[in-house]
């Protein structure tokens with residue numbers, strides 16, 4: 433049982449996370465006795481009362497607690513309006529905690545999502561919406577209090593045609609991981625990020641997650657040398673012993689356009 437790690441999930445996420453963590457010799461076991469949807473879910477219902485980061489951490493802690501194992505993993509995804517108010521973005525977090533060693537490391541993916549929602553009123557608009565949807569992406573159909581989840585495109589098509597006699601229907605992505613190929617791909621990328629972070633050990637005390645997350649501004653202007661707000665160095669701080677390492681970014685100078693002196 434030494435290398436067994438508990439994953440808190442109800443939607444078969446362990447097999448998405450497992451490949452990235454193979455290198456650590458971990459055997460993942462799913463804990464499904466806890467209804468993670470009570471911590472907030474996508475397909476309507478419960479509203480979230482914690483941040484995504486808190487939620488992932490809480491799930492990881494629960495996984496360890498419920499299994500009695502040292503290491504627990506919890507994941508949490510969220511969808512929000514993208515930067516500059518454009519498009520939909522998906523944030524996936526996978527938190528891994530070791531309760532006996534006393535550390536927590538979180539891997540992340542953040543990027544654009546194809547997730548959409550349509551208000552449809554006839555067969556023509558329905559057809560148009562369905563052509564945009566990726567294969568194997570399941571859908572949610574809603575009309576007033578009427579709600580059907582986990583529909584294939586064909587099922588959504590037939591159901592929408594029936595419901596049009598009562599008025600407009602809203603069609604949207606079912607974003608639960610087992611029903612969304614895009615989300616599964618993003619979770620895998622978050623798992624890869626987690627693996628990279630777990631590999632980086634503190635040079636002083638060997639605690640994992642020694643990652644240069646902290647951005648220090650001050651990259652000098654290429655023309656006048658004044659410090660700009662762009663990142664000059666990245667800093668890793670050990671969560672356990674506080675050991676700190678600072679590394680320069682690839683760029684040595686900032687473009688004039690970011691300079692308060694040259695381009696006020």
Ligand SMILES: [Zn+2]
Nearest residue numbers: 653656691694
């Ligand atoms: Zn300048």
Ligand SMILES: [Zn+2]
Nearest residue numbers: 634637670673
């Ligand atoms: Zn350390």
